[in-house]
Amino acid sequence: MADIKPKPRHPLAPAATALVLLALFALPQFVRNEYLLHLCIVSAIFVIIALGLNLIVGYVGQLSLAHAAFFALGAYVSALLFIKFKWSMWIGLPAAALITGIIAFALGWVILRVRGHRFVIITVAFAEIMKLVATNWIDVTRGFMGLPGLTIPALYIPGLGAIDLSSKERFYYVALTAAILTFWLCAKLVGSSIGRAFVLVRENEVLAESLGISAFRYCMIAFVAGAAMAGAAGSLYGHYVGFVSPDLFNFSYVTIMLIMVILGGKGTLIGPVLGAVIFTFLPELLREASHYRMVLFAAILILATMFMPRGIIFPLVEHLAPLLPRAWRKKP
Amino acid sequence: MSALLEVKNVSVRFGGLMALKDIGLAVCAGEVLSVIGPNGAGKTTLFNVITGRVRPTTGEVLFRDRPIHLAPAFRIAQMGVVRTFQKTEVFGVLPLMEGVLAGALARGDTDPEARAREALETVGLAAKMHLRADQLSYGDQRLLEIAQALAANPTVLLLDEPASGMNHQESAQIVRLIGELRTRGFAIVLVEHNMHVVMSISDRVIVLNYGEKIAEGAPETVRADRNVIEAYLGVQPPDASSTTISGGADAVA
Numbered sequence: 001m002a003d004i005k006p007k008p009r010h011p012l013a014p015a016a017t018a019l020v021l022l023a024l025f026a027l028p029q030f031v032r033n034e035y036l037l038h039l040c041i042v043s044a045i046f047v048i049i050a051l052g053l054n055l056i057v058g059y060v061g062q063l064s065l066a067h068a069a070f071f072a073l074g075a076y077v078s079a080l081l082f083i084k085f086k087w088s089m090w091i092g093l094p095a096a097a098l099i100t101g102i103i104a105f106a107l108g109w110v111i112l113r114v115r116g117h118r119f120v121i122i123t124v125a126f127a128e129i130m131k132l133v134a135t136n137w138i139d140v141t142r143g144f145m146g147l148p149g150l151t152i153p154a155l156y157i158p159g160l161g162a163i164d165l166s167s168k169e170r171f172y173y174v175a176l177t178a179a180i181l182t183f184w185l186c187a188k189l190v191g192s193s194i195g196r197a198f199v200l201v202r203e204n205e206v207l208a209e210s211l212g213i214s215a216f217r218y219c220m221i222a223f224v225a226g227a228a229m230a231g232a233a234g235s236l237y238g239h240y241v242g243f244v245s246p247d248l249f250n251f252s253y254v255t256i257m258l259i260m261v262i263l264g265g266k267g268t269l270i271g272p273v274l275g276a277v278i279f280t281f282l283p284e285l286l287r288e289a290s291h292y293r294m295v296l297f298a299a300i301l302i303l304a305t306m307f308m309p310r311g312i313i314f315p316l317v318e319h320l321a322p323l324l325p326r327a328w329r330k331k332p
Numbered sequence: 333m334s335a336l337l338e339v340k341n342v343s344v345r346f347g348g349l350m351a352l353k354d355i356g357l358a359v360c361a362g363e364v365l366s367v368i369g370p371n372g373a374g375k376t377t378l379f380n381v382i383t384g385r386v387r388p389t390t391g392e393v394l395f396r397d398r399p400i401h402l403a404p405a406f407r408i409a410q411m412g413v414v415r416t417f418q419k420t421e422v423f424g425v426l427p428l429m430e431g432v433l434a435g436a437l438a439r440g441d442t443d444p445e446a447r448a449r450e451a452l453e454t455v456g457l458a459a460k461m462h463l464r465a466d467q468l469s470y471g472d473q474r475l476l477e478i479a480q481a482l483a484a485n486p487t488v489l490l491l492d493e494p495a496s497g498m499n500h501q502e503s504a505q506i507v508r509l510i511g512e513l514r515t516r517g518f519a520i521v522l523v524e525h526n527m528h529v530v531m532s533i534s535d536r537v538i539v540l541n542y543g544e545k546i547a548e549g550a551p552e553t554v555r556a557d558r559n560v561i562e563a564y565l566g567v568q569p570p571d572a573s574s575t576t577i578s579g580g581a582d583a584v585a
Binding site for chain 1: 385423
């Protein structure tokens, strides 16, 4: 693919980015509640997952239900490397991303040749097979007993020595940095000629192919990159909670991931980030409603789907835009 | 002049249906070859075979003397054999420029934006480049399809009914455009029902009926061919010398 000039940035973008980053890094100074910090960490991990899934669902338009399996696979890879070889998360995390990416490549080689319901069904089958392996390969995975005892490693900085990251406040910075890095990678990818090809394949695959764009190639790039991000998030999650079990493969995880991407605003960069944060906090905020919590959550999902079919990001921007000076107004 | 694109003894079978039977054709640079025939004659299937969307059951397709019939569709387009579609295919919600960039990006053009702009100028849509494709009129969408194909820097251009559904004025614009593309040296294969367009622009015409080639030659020869008239009118003409396939959009099968 040829290189293209990047699209001009919004004039407000640098200032807004700086402001948001400042607020995110200052957050632990204002949020002293450990539970809220925990939710912030989980949000950051789900941001990574949602951004990865968004590449597959939002940018190349393939409905993959294997994403929770990639997330769990990353968690298992990192946990096994830690338990069997004493490799810390700093090695486990890139290894999890790499191995998950390789497995996604092998899977994609087979399933990206089919489309529609066949693709969806095979991704479900893959997730179920992975869950069966995690459950029944007891010698390695300990089955339902899971893999406990994972720890958060210290960070060695020359001159400063070892920095303990095991507190929630410090791990928040690890998760936040990983989320920001993932966002930056996704922004670079979708802003490049590869990202343009993603959108062209999503919008009209037959036409894109007839003009020389390989749908298989670009679906593969999105599938592998998205899976690697889920694998990295799995590693972070495993070391953060200290325990990995086959429950991570549950279908409910992929459901919430899809809700984050689709109701956040698939095919945009900000949408899945908002979706990840909102749909991590929302079920927790609804705990006040006790037994009616999930009923309320379901009602909110139904209403959001009915009234914001393109996701939260679009009506949000449309309502915020009139507040900005005319020159700064731009749709996402 | 040696042919850029050659179809040799191509047959395509879909289960019990023989869609193409032993078809051969060749087209050179700067030539317009039209493929006509009643609905279901196999014209679009022929395009699908040439562009890698359908594998021939037997036979081969050569581009610059190299076989391409087993290559994937995107690779054939990258080589320089690019098509448009019978049913309009555009990138609906994207701005024109984004969609036209597709071909230029795929070919690894050094300045894809310039190539895309030039393609839009060629078809007369440069002023509308910031509109979305689905905001264009039907006629403009057909022109956009040609711009998309041109941006892919083709050598052989396959146009599938570019004048379908167009009025006389728009058809005349298509004829002028195809004429201009011929002078630029493109090899053009045209599938078209509008006989006025076919007869006024083609160097040679091939006629298909039920997947078989029933005639080939200069437009004047083909329009008076007894088999062709029979295929189009469904009856044997009493006197072939006085009956021809007439020009005009109403002369469709």
